[in-house]
Amino acid sequence: MPDKLKFGFYWAASCGGCEIAVLDTNEKILDVIARADILLWPVAIDTKYSDVKTMPDRHMDVCFFNGSIRNSEQEELAHLLRKKSKVMIAFGSCAHHGCIPGLANLSGREQILKHVYTAEPSVVNPDGTRPLVQGKVPEGDVTLPEFYDKVSPLKHVVDVDYYLPGCPPAVSGILDAVTAIFQGTLPAKGSILAPAKALCDECDRNQHLAKKMPDVKRVWEVQADPAVCFLEQGIVCMGPATRGGCGQRCINGNWPCTGCMGPTPDVSDQGGKMISALASVLRVDDEKNIAGPETEKLLAKVKDPVGTFYMYGLADATIGSRRQR
Amino acid sequence: MSTRITIDPITRLEGHGKIEIFLDDKGEVENAYLQVPELRGFEQFCVGRKAEDMPQLTSRICGVCPVAHHYAGVKALDEAFGVKPTETALKLRELIYCGYIVYDHVLHFYFLGGPDFVVGPDAPKAKRNILGVIEKVGVDTAREVIKHRAYGQRITEILGGKPTHPVSGVPGGQTKVLTEEGRKEIETMSKSCVEFAKFTLQMFEDVVLKNPAYMALITNPKLGHAVYNMGMVDEKNRVAFYDGKVRVTDQKGKEFVKFEGRDYLDHIAEHVLDWSYVKATYLKAIGYRGLVDGPDSGLYRVGPLGRLNVADGMATPGADAAYRKLFDTFGTRPVNSTLAYHWARLVELLYASERALELATDPGITGTDIRNMKFDMKAEGVGVVEAARGTLFHHYRLTEDRMIEKVNLIVATTNNKGPICMSVREAAKELIHKGKVDDGLLNTVEMFFRAYDPCFGCASHVLGRPTVVIDVRNQYGDLVQQMAG
Numbered sequence: 001m002p003d004k005l006k007f008g009f010y011w012a013a014s015c016g017g018c019e020i021a022v023l024d025t026n027e028k029i030l031d032v033i034a035r036a037d038i039l040l041w042p043v044a045i046d047t048k049y050s051d052v053k054t055m056p057d058r059h060m061d062v063c064f065f066n067g068s069i070r071n072s073e074q075e076e077l078a079h080l081l082r083k084k085s086k087v088m089i090a091f092g093s094c095a096h097h098g099c100i101p102g103l104a105n106l107s108g109r110e111q112i113l114k115h116v117y118t119a120e121p122s123v124v125n126p127d128g129t130r131p132l133v134q135g136k137v138p139e140g141d142v143t144l145p146e147f148y149d150k151v152s153p154l155k156h157v158v159d160v161d162y163y164l165p166g167c168p169p170a171v172s173g174i175l176d177a178v179t180a181i182f183q184g185t186l187p188a189k190g191s192i193l194a195p196a197k198a199l200c201d202e203c204d205r206n207q208h209l210a211k212k213m214p215d216v217k218r219v220w221e222v223q224a225d226p227a228v229c230f231l232e233q234g235i236v237c238m239g240p241a242t243r244g245g246c247g248q249r250c251i252n253g254n255w256p257c258t259g260c261m262g263p264t265p266d267v268s269d270q271g272g273k274m275i276s277a278l279a280s281v282l283r284v285d286d287e288k289n290i291a292g293p294e295t296e297k298l299l300a301k302v303k304d305p306v307g308t309f310y311m312y313g314l315a316d317a318t319i320g321s322r323r324q325r
Numbered sequence: 326m327s328t329r330i331t332i333d334p335i336t337r338l339e340g341h342g343k344i345e346i347f348l349d350d351k352g353e354v355e356n357a358y359l360q361v362p363e364l365r366g367f368e369q370f371c372v373g374r375k376a377e378d379m380p381q382l383t384s385r386i387c388g389v390c391p392v393a394h395h396y397a398g399v400k401a402l403d404e405a406f407g408v409k410p411t412e413t414a415l416k417l418r419e420l421i422y423c424g425y426i427v428y429d430h431v432l433h434f435y436f437l438g439g440p441d442f443v444v445g446p447d448a449p450k451a452k453r454n455i456l457g458v459i460e461k462v463g464v465d466t467a468r469e470v471i472k473h474r475a476y477g478q479r480i481t482e483i484l485g486g487k488p489t490h491p492v493s494g495v496p497g498g499q500t501k502v503l504t505e506e507g508r509k510e511i512e513t514m515s516k517s518c519v520e521f522a523k524f525t526l527q528m529f530e531d532v533v534l535k536n537p538a539y540m541a542l543i544t545n546p547k548l549g550h551a552v553y554n555m556g557m558v559d560e561k562n563r564v565a566f567y568d569g570k571v572r573v574t575d576q577k578g579k580e581f582v583k584f585e586g587r588d589y590l591d592h593i594a595e596h597v598l599d600w601s602y603v604k605a606t607y608l609k610a611i612g613y614r615g616l617v618d619g620p621d622s623g624l625y626r627v628g629p630l631g632r633l634n635v636a637d638g639m640a641t642p643g644a645d646a647a648y649r650k651l652f653d654t655f656g657t658r659p660v661n662s663t664l665a666y667h668w669a670r671l672v673e674l675l676y677a678s679e680r681a682l683e684l685a686t687d688p689g690i691t692g693t694d695i696r697n698m699k700f701d702m703k704a705e706g707v708g709v710v711e712a713a714r715g716t717l718f719h720h721y722r723l724t725e726d727r728m729i730e731k732v733n734l735i736v737a738t739t740n741n742k743g744p745i746c747m748s749v750r751e752a753a754k755e756l757i758h759k760g761k762v763d764d765g766l767l768n769t770v771e772m773f774f775r776a777y778d779p780c781f782g783c784a785s786h787v788l789g790r791p792t793v794v795i796d797v798r799n800q801y802g803d804l805v806q807q808m809a810g
Contacts, residue, residue, distance in 0.1 A: 013365065016339045016782045017388020017489045023432070024488065026475045027468060033456065044436055046336045046450040046768070073362060100385040104370040112366035116604075120368060120733050121720075122595045123604065124613070129597040131364075139347035139355050140329060142600045145362045168388060168489055220377045220406070220496050220727070223696055253486015253493045254500040258381065303728060307374045311382075 005061045005181070007032075008040035009091075010081055012074035013101060013151065014067030018092040019043045021168035022064075025175060035182055036061075058086050062181055064164075066091040068098045068315065069152040073145035082158040087186075089177070089193075093167035093260050095154040098315020100167070102151045103307060105315055109149040151315045163192045167260035167312060170247050194245035196265040199257050202244045205229045213281045216301035219256070230256040231281055236308060241267070241274035260312050269318045271309030278302075328352065330762055335359075335771055337437045337454070339389045340781025342774065346753045352760025357750040359774060361603040361742075361781045368732045376402060376727040377495065383719065383734070384490045387783040389432070390737075391490045392425035392481055393712035394783075396567065397719040399494030400708030404587065405723050406496035407701030413692035414498035419567045420511070420684040421484040421491065422710070426566060426677035427518050428477025429713035430629075430670050434525065435470045438667055438775040442533050446772055447765025473521040476514040480681065483507045498696030505691055512685040518678035519643065526647055526671050533667070534654070542664055547755050548773065549661035550744055551576040551618045553608060553625035556632030557711045558583075563640040564632050564676060566711045572635045573608065576620055578658045582610070586709030589718050595735065603781065605742040606735060616747050624743040627715025628777055629669035634659035641683065644676035663748045666776040702727075712737045714778050736783040748773040 011019065023029065039060055040047045063085035069075050082088055093099035104112065117123065117130050135142045154160055164177055177193045180186045187193075200206060205228060217234035224230060230237035237256035246261050263270035282298060302308065310317050328348040335342045346357040371382055380398035384391035396418060403410060410418070433439070436455045444457040452460065459467040478488040484503060485491025493500045503511075533539045542548060558572045559565040571589070573581045584592055595604040596613045607613040607623030614622045625631070633652075639645040651668055652658055660669075684690055708719040715737030722731035738745075752773035756766055 014782075015385050015388040015391075016780075017385070017391065019339075020388050020478075020489050023436075023474065024478060026471050029471070030464070030467075042334070042336050042341075043339065044337065045454045045456075048450075049333070070365065071362070100382055101365050101367075101370075103374075103382075104366050106373070107366065107369045112364070112369045115369040116364065116366055117597050120595070121590055122593065122606075122733055122735060123597065124594045125597045129599050131597075131602045132599050135600045137347075137356070137358060137600055140345075142345055142358060142360060144360060144600070144602065147364055147602075167385070218375065218377060218727070219500075220402075223698065224500065226501070249482075249487040250492045251486075252501075253491065255486060255492035258378075303375050303726070304373060307378065311378075 005036040007036045007038050008060045008063040010065050012067030013070035014094045017168040018066035024171050032178060052084060055084050057083050060085040062087045064089050064091040065154055066095050068094040069157050071145040071147050075157055078157045087161045089162045089164055090154045090160045091164050092169050093312050096163050096165050097262055097313040098151045098153045099312050102315030105150045109147055153316045161189050165192060165194050165262045166246055173245055194243055197244045198264045199239040199242045199244040203239055203248060203251060214283060216298050224254055226254045238274055240277035241270050258311050270313045271317060274309045332767055337775060338779055342781050344749055348760055354754040354757050357753040358600055359746045359749045360601045364602040368734055371729050371732045374729050376723050376729055380494045387780055388489050389780060390712045390783060392422060393710050393717050395491055395494050397708040397710045397717045401706040401719045401721045402496040405703050405706030405721055407703045408497035408697050410498045411694045411697050413689055414695045416684055416687060416690050417484055417499050417503060420681060421481050422567045423677040423681035424477045424480025426713055428474050430674040431474040433778045441772050446769045450764060473518055476518055480511055497698055502693050502695055503691050508685055508691050515678060515682035515685050519682055522675035522678045529668060529671055543662050547751055549663055550747055551661055552744055553581060554631040554634035554659055555625045555627045555716055556635040558636050562637040564636045571716060574635045587707040603742050604739055606740045616743050626744045627737055627740040629673050630666045631715060633669045639676045641676055641679035643679055644672055647672040647675055663773055663776045714738055714780055715740050738779045738781060738783055741777050745774050745777050745779055
């Protein structure tokens with residue numbers, strides 16, 4: 001019997017959904033515990049920072065790192081855990097691409113701080129108080145981490161070996177990854193541990209796959225038919241530009257895909273791919289007049305293109321963020 | 326300069342926090358601070374997004390409470406779209422909400438807060454967790470724990486598509502009907518949850534209430550707070566999670582105010598602290614007087630104990646009996662003991678299970694009239710629900726084409742921020758003397774934030790770092806001891 005493996009689970013800037021996804025493996029987590037010691041898991045275990053610091057380098061076999069890098073403390077921990085781990089897995093959409101919190105890159109540090117601590121209608125703050133990185137209370141000094149100007153995916157900060165996509169990753173994806181770790185069958189470094197297919201390829205509504213998108217409708221404007229492709233019903237669905245493997249969770253809820261699994265294989269920019277897909281289905285019957293004002297009108301009905309096409313991937317997209325000074 | 330003890334970060338919670346304890350020359354606690362070191366700023370970056378995306382965008386504030394954010398958002402949209410959801414949709418929403426409370430409360434009791442009681446606050450740190458609980462209660466019981474947490478998630482999955490970050494809420498209703506097959510599954514699971522909740526209440530009685538050491542902590546008047554309480558109630562003033570009015574009671578249990586969620590700005594305000602990224606709320610009518618108890622302080626508590634304190638009872642029979650037992654045992658009303666939060670949470674676990682069973686057997690639950698699309702558009706909407714940890718407010722202002730123009734969010738743990746800090750400070754004062762600390766003692770201090778099941782992920786809209794360092798420094802600030810505790 002070989003020695004048990006050593007795992008670590010760490011959260012940076014994330015919502016906790018990735019931790020819940022681990023728990024959602026349910027009784028299978030008992031099998032994992034039987035074959036691996038969990039050395040670090042803040043939501044469940046009282047492991048100490050000093051324990052991690054004093055571990056030999058590369059002591060942990062695998063670190064599952066969820067969350068993006070939003071402040072100085074998370075950056076420090078990313079470096080520390082990289083040093084202490086043989087394999088670093090970016091776990092979930094935040095670590096992978098920055099996810100929804102990455103939309104904050106449309107704003108900047110100052111704008112966010114001003115909004116939260118001064119502008120909100122419930123805030124009473126005549127002195128303009130703000131949290132201080134180097135603060136003072138009557139009894140002494142207190143410190144807080146530095147809030148960065150932008151959100152970064154994990155790979156912008158440290159070397160990442162694998163990516164487990166999804167917001168949060170599907171249980172089947174987590175179990176497949178863990179099985180590959182136990183069996184020593186992980187693929188090449190840099191791989192994304194999910195099927196190499198677009199969501200459309202595995203969608204139950206595939207038989208009705210849109211040949212055309214006659215109109216652009218918002219979800220609140222129509223009651224979507226649960227058997228028909230969303231695009232065919234005029235609803236923007238990120239399926240053509242998004243990797244599969246999620247179990248069609250949103251589609252099962254009769255809601256279009258919003259793209260949490262990241263871009264399809266061989267595509268670097270999910271939004272770009274979606275714009276291209278839309279271009280090929282939007283009112284194709286009327287191709288001769290495609291450049292006319294009617295098409296312009298239709299395109300104007302696609303609201304908030306950044307928030308729609310880059311809901312999960314803005315922090316890692318080729319379009320970047322707002323202009324940096 | 327004072328001696329300082331730093332617990333960084335605190336563990337077995339959602340999100341990240343740090344405790345700084347300052348000792349005087351004699352080693353007695355002068356003061357303690359619970360700092361939340363992070364922020365994400367959803368209120369800023371949701372501006373410019375499509376209104377209908379808000380329930381999903383904001384569910385990424387918290388993957389532990391996604392259902393609460395989802396439906397606070399959906400309710401804000403109902404109001405802004407000027408639409409009343411259909412009866413079936415309201416039942417479905419309440420049912421999914423019960424599933425969420427079940428999984429969240431089971432998670433807290435068995436994984437986060439409970440290990441301190443089940444294996445003991447000063448058990449070796451390697452045992453003070455779910456693994457230690459499994460060892461203590463046996464694998465068969467552990468499987469029951471895992472199964473019933475999963476049932477809560479499964480209910481949200483059946484009704485909401487995804488178990489975490491559900492998608493089914495839209496202005497005026499739901500996107501998905503409940504099939505008879507799904508209904509049957511939920512009925513079976515709910516029945517089982519009712520029994521499991523009863524089992525857990527009994528275990529709490531056996532393990533906690535019959536243990537004099539725990540009872541000493543629970544009944545110590547210094548480890549409780551005479552603050553206002555807040556929670557949502559139905560028309561009979563019983564605990565309500567999904568819909569109702571917000572009721573506030575005073576230190577004597579008397580109603581101070583009862584208001585509609587949309588009027589929240591008339592009643593509560595937020596105070597900015599320069600030593601924490603999370604703000605502290607207070608009652609506007611009283612004002613902010615610092616982190617102090619009493620009727621002159623506008624601080625209030627939310628969450629399971631806050632809810633039970635403001636309510637006159639529970640709307641299901643088993644839970645109502647459990648509710649009465651809690652208050653009879655303490656013999657006071659409101660109950661101020663911080664550790665009583667755990668007991669209140671289990672009373673709610675039974676309520677959510679019983680209510681889920683009622684809804685799953687309601688003949689109307691499989692109706693197909695799940696959306697009302699007659700809109701009477703308004704510019705603004707406020708949505709209020711009771712998250713597992715307390716009252717949650719979402720407030721949106723929309724442009725004419727239904728895009729987000731302004732967002733304000735007050736989450737459960739922001740409401741509790743002041744009281745949590747006071748609880749940690751008072752626990753440190755009560756437990757630490759002559760500068761003596763050890764792992765078990767400091768963990769006992771941590772029990773006093775854990776009772777609230779705080780979600781600093783929600784409160785700061787970000788989660789934190791995983792490990793704990795305790796530095797003990799002398800009066801010159803030199804490190805004299807670094808501890809694993």
